[in-house]
Amino acid sequence: xxxxxxxxxxxxxxxxxxxxxxxxxxxxxxxxxxxxxxxxxxxxxxxxxxxxxxxxxxxxxxxxxxxxxxxxx
Amino acid sequence: xxxxxxxxxxxxxxxxxxxxxxxxxxxxxxxxxxxxxxxxxxxxxxxxxxxxxxxxxxxxxxxxxxxxxxxxxxxxxxxxxxxxxxxxxxxxxxxxxxxxxxxxxxxxxxxxxxxxxxxxxxxxxxxxxxxxxxxxxxxxxxxxxxxx
Numbered sequence: 001x002x003x004x005x006x007x008x009x010x011x012x013x014x015x016x017x018x019x020x021x022x023x024x025x026x027x028x029x030x031x032x033x034x035x036x037x038x039x040x041x042x043x044x045x046x047x048x049x050x051x052x053x054x055x056x057x058x059x060x061x062x063x064x065x066x067x068x069x070x071x072x073x
Numbered sequence: 074x075x076x077x078x079x080x081x082x083x084x085x086x087x088x089x090x091x092x093x094x095x096x097x098x099x100x101x102x103x104x105x106x107x108x109x110x111x112x113x114x115x116x117x118x119x120x121x122x123x124x125x126x127x128x129x130x131x132x133x134x135x136x137x138x139x140x141x142x143x144x145x146x147x148x149x150x151x152x153x154x155x156x157x158x159x160x161x162x163x164x165x166x167x168x169x170x171x172x173x174x175x176x177x178x179x180x181x182x183x184x185x186x187x188x189x190x191x192x193x194x195x196x197x198x199x200x201x202x203x204x205x206x207x208x209x210x211x212x213x214x215x216x217x218x219x220x221x
């Protein structure tokens with residue numbers, strides 16, 4: 001079981017899902033219509049490190065974060 | 074040094090303290106950038122969410138980059154509401170000579186705008202409205218959408 005957290009303006013409670021890779025996470029999240037736009041524009045972090053590949057193995061307890069477009073300052 | 078505050082920054086106090094802390098360290102240049110909320114489009118102020126773990130990683134990488142040039146970076150940012158004509162962001166560079174600080178402050182502030190995990194909302198009629206049009210996708214965004 002991994003935990004998916006939605007940061008900033010994505011108004012969604014965290015999800016606990018079964019996933020072995022980020023591709024599995026992508027497939028599960030893509031079934032949620034209200035997440036479609038956020039998925040297309042968000043960066044992804046695994047255990048607080050930004051990642052750039054879907055071929056990442058996940059283990060029990062991992063945290064996946066979605067980071068939508070930013071604007072600090 | 075990464076400092077986060079609830080609400081507006083006390084800019085004079087922060088700049089003064091950084092100046093006094095670094096004065097003994099033989100830096101010849103101190104270049105601060107202060108971001109202040111402007112009155113535009115009828116907003117009452119801005120509001121900010123921050124994701125601290127990744128902001129800290131981003132900042133640590135910048136500390137290392139500055140250190141490699143003999144320089145030092147610092148920053149302060151607000152969490153929550155900051156009203157018009159108050160300030161929400163200070164970034165500063167200290168370096169032995171001016172050239173490094175002048176060049177770093179530009180890159181440091183621009184990379185902050187593009188990469189730091191902070192989300193901005195306009196405050197309009199007391200409500201927070203995500204500043205979507207002014208926001209920037211972090212490099213590598215859309216990864217989970219590739220599979221569709």
